[in-house]
Amino acid sequence: xxxxxxxxxxxxxxxxxxxxxxxxxxxxxxxxxxxxxxxxxxxxxxxxxxxxxxxxxxxxxxxxxxxxxxxxxxxxxxxxxxxxxxxxxxxxxxxxxxxxxxxxxxxxxxxxxxxxxxxx
Numbered sequence: 001x002x003x004x005x006x007x008x009x010x011x012x013x014x015x016x017x018x019x020x021x022x023x024x025x026x027x028x029x030x031x032x033x034x035x036x037x038x039x040x041x042x043x044x045x046x047x048x049x050x051x052x053x054x055x056x057x058x059x060x061x062x063x064x065x066x067x068x069x070x071x072x073x074x075x076x077x078x079x080x081x082x083x084x085x086x087x088x089x090x091x092x093x094x095x096x097x098x099x100x101x102x103x104x105x106x107x108x109x110x111x112x113x114x115x116x117x118x119x120x
């Protein structure tokens with residue numbers, strides 16, 4: 001993990017950035033940054049993708065399903081809205097949904113009031 005980029009990510013979150021978009025083909029590196037960020041800030045980390053649904057991720061990067069059937073981006077945001085704990089959510093490959101469905105963009109904006117969102 002690049003220390004400079006990770007430090008930049010930590011500074012952005014500590015400065016109050018609610019949504020951070022990272023455009024990268026290095027999805028494993030982005031996931032690693034999020035795992036490190038969650039550990040650094042003592043926050044829970046959840047990872048979502050349309051293929052695996054919503055996963056809880058521990059400090060070692062091990063994942064387990066959070067809830068079944070949450071492969072739709074709006075449905076997962078509805079479920080996350082009910083959980084007011086806060087934390088970090090990594091939305092992997094959300095960009096096609098944002099480009100095609102303006103409702104997803106609105107949901108991301110609304111949900112960033114609750115937690116840190118990182119889209120990749």
